[in-house]
Amino acid sequence: MTTKEQRRKSKRDKRRDAMKQAAIEVFFEHGYHAAKVSQIVERVGVAQGTFYLYFEGKQQLFGELLSDFLELVVTTVANWDPGEIDSRRVLQRELTRVGMSLTEVFLDNRKITAIFFRESLAVAPEFNTLIRHAYETLLAMLTDFNRILHRRGLIAEMDFRILATMTVGMVERVIVERIVHDTLEEKEPRAIVDHLVMHYLAGTTDDIEGFVAEEELK
Amino acid sequence: MTTKEQRRKSKRDKRRDAMKQAAIEVFFEHGYHAAKVSQIVERVGVAQGTFYLYFEGKQQLFGELLSDFLELVVTTVANWDPGEIDSRRVLQRELTRVGMSLTEVFLDNRKITAIFFRESLAVAPEFNTLIRHAYETLLAMLTDFNRILHRRGLIAEMDFRILATMTVGMVERVIVERIVHDTLEEKEPRAIVDHLVMHYLAGTTDDIEGFVAEEELK
Amino acid sequence: MTTKEQRRKSKRDKRRDAMKQAAIEVFFEHGYHAAKVSQIVERVGVAQGTFYLYFEGKQQLFGELLSDFLELVVTTVANWDPGEIDSRRVLQRELTRVGMSLTEVFLDNRKITAIFFRESLAVAPEFNTLIRHAYETLLAMLTDFNRILHRRGLIAEMDFRILATMTVGMVERVIVERIVHDTLEEKEPRAIVDHLVMHYLAGTTDDIEGFVAEEELK
Amino acid sequence: MTTKEQRRKSKRDKRRDAMKQAAIEVFFEHGYHAAKVSQIVERVGVAQGTFYLYFEGKQQLFGELLSDFLELVVTTVANWDPGEIDSRRVLQRELTRVGMSLTEVFLDNRKITAIFFRESLAVAPEFNTLIRHAYETLLAMLTDFNRILHRRGLIAEMDFRILATMTVGMVERVIVERIVHDTLEEKEPRAIVDHLVMHYLAGTTDDIEGFVAEEELK
């Protein structure tokens, strides 16, 4: 009974997934607003009405894709267990590790990644909460992480929230260029991650060559 | 004659500007897709048909706003004359100067800035060329700038294109957080710019404390 | 299965036909330009959007009506098998036969006939090709027919293309007067056809009483 | 005073005529419905508003062009003084004369002729009265003319109204082919008129070779 039920559920889930996958492709190719429900169902080979047996509507489906994506990203970062970071050397190694994990996630999900960065904020105001929540989570995690590292004497004193924000920005723009716009495509992921890690590490040292306090600048 | 013509032109231009301003507000409040031409004309107090005497349509108007904005940003960076940068100290001062100029531009144009980062890529594929062109210009300018600084012995050897990309990313995300999402609002612009400049400078030094070559990492 | 499919198709076709019929009436009553899609759907009792499930738009529908009509007319003439015409007597009988067939077609389709003669050329330049094609076909058929009759010694030598053109003109104007403008309504179709046939026959004899060559006329 | 007034009037009239001429061209090129008032005034080099100082509107202007044209045609036929037609030979000469006059009129006014035959009936129901009136006049004149000729023993007994209708149809279709559709363009006007006249004359003889009465046909 259970087996049969599961098999049935599994069949239903498979179709659901197929429709989500088709939606990703259609959204990727035409953009959310130009994408038509008819195009999605056509790709899966079901009738228009069937769509509404699986999703509440086009917008709800988009929200689900968005959720999936954000959870994937947040999870990737959250699941990362930095273990015992007791030196900048280890820090570097760990950052590289998480950087490569993230890169892999994005590369494995190019289309939804592109959709996310292109238009997630333009679909409906409702989703902004969702997106903001993910960013807040990410930024809070990073800010905390920075604070801990500082307490361990591994990074210098600074505004850890701004640091986190900048870090996210660097990563994001590099991803967008590589994955959404296909520039930087000749650069190896590893080289890119190295640059990111290096830049992060550099920006967190105590004394920066030639850097002077604000007052002296005037 | 000329005076009369100019007066007429000026009147026309004023109304055009009023419509553009109204459009910015409506786009900002509702988003491009939910924005209606009727809302725009209502705000200016003219008839529906009048809109089409000034613009070819909603999309063309959006394109014009986008163009204006991108030109403003690119011009702000391009107009910046770094002058004789012969030390990292001067470099820091100059970066701070351009950073503050840009910040001012964004703060003075909060709404169109928000529209740009929220949905410029989601309006129509036609605009992507426009946007990409601006990014390419910006990235090329920065890449060249980095190369020059390196030749002068002011920054270390690295992939200058990736460096430029990361820099743009940092700046962007910080702007988006402050201006579009109203987080970071308690931070002073100057503090934010200082962090950005500092991070840039740090990331371009020759030896980064604790940083090791890839091979040793394994 | 087939039955079900056929039944479905047949239902669809019926509605399509109903819409075409309604369109003919609306076009007839108001003229193409003043006719509104809303009037058409109202007559059939379906929603506005339904119209676009069956036709690409008002113009395409008009084109279809035009095509149908032209095909009907051309087919009526083309299907007419003049058989073995070996005397002017048989020729007269056969012309009368085809004339009556055509008259029947026009009378059975008064409204679309009226629409055709009133405004087919004024709807859109695209349709002129269609219309010209039908006229060319008709004129070519008649020209050939005249040539054959001449070879058989049944009609005199003359410019057969001009003859065909005149013949079409006579028929047309008579139809327009009877069917579109309701003049000549007291004349029996048979009397009209007889006059047409007689005129055609008379105009194709070798010697015309009192007719003189051009030179002598001056 | 009078002179000055006349000169003034004349100037106004010239502009009016220029606008009418421009309208003919625009109507000819785009068709009445696609023609824009802006295109007409642009051609003359006056402002949009000026148009309404000279005409009540687009439709009224069209009506005026129509009137002018119909009057021209009717006048050409009505002005024709058949003089003393006392033989079929003279009849032939006179018909040829009026045919050539008409041909000249149409050729001199190709564009308005084309407009007339293409779409005069499709502009507005109001104009149908005007057009019908012209046709009625023409048909009545021809019917009378035929009746007189019959009384003089020059043409056979038949339905003179149908005869008139057929004659108008022949002439019309030939004109449309030559002038509106540019077929038959290689034929000399004189050859065409000769065919028309010959056909008319032939169709009005008493005994038609091979023609049999209706009853015998069955």
Add this chain to the structure above:
DNA sequence: CATGAATGAGATTTCATTCAT
């Protein structure tokens, strides 16, 4: 569960005409 025909709200856009200057 699946189908797919039908719905219908509503936004964009056009252009003849007006009228203040």
Add this chain to the structure above:
DNA sequence: GATGAATGAAATCTCATTCAT
């Protein structure tokens, strides 16, 4: 008389969603 900017009514068409079969 001339101008030309402004008007605004109104019609087409789209497509997400529904629901009877």
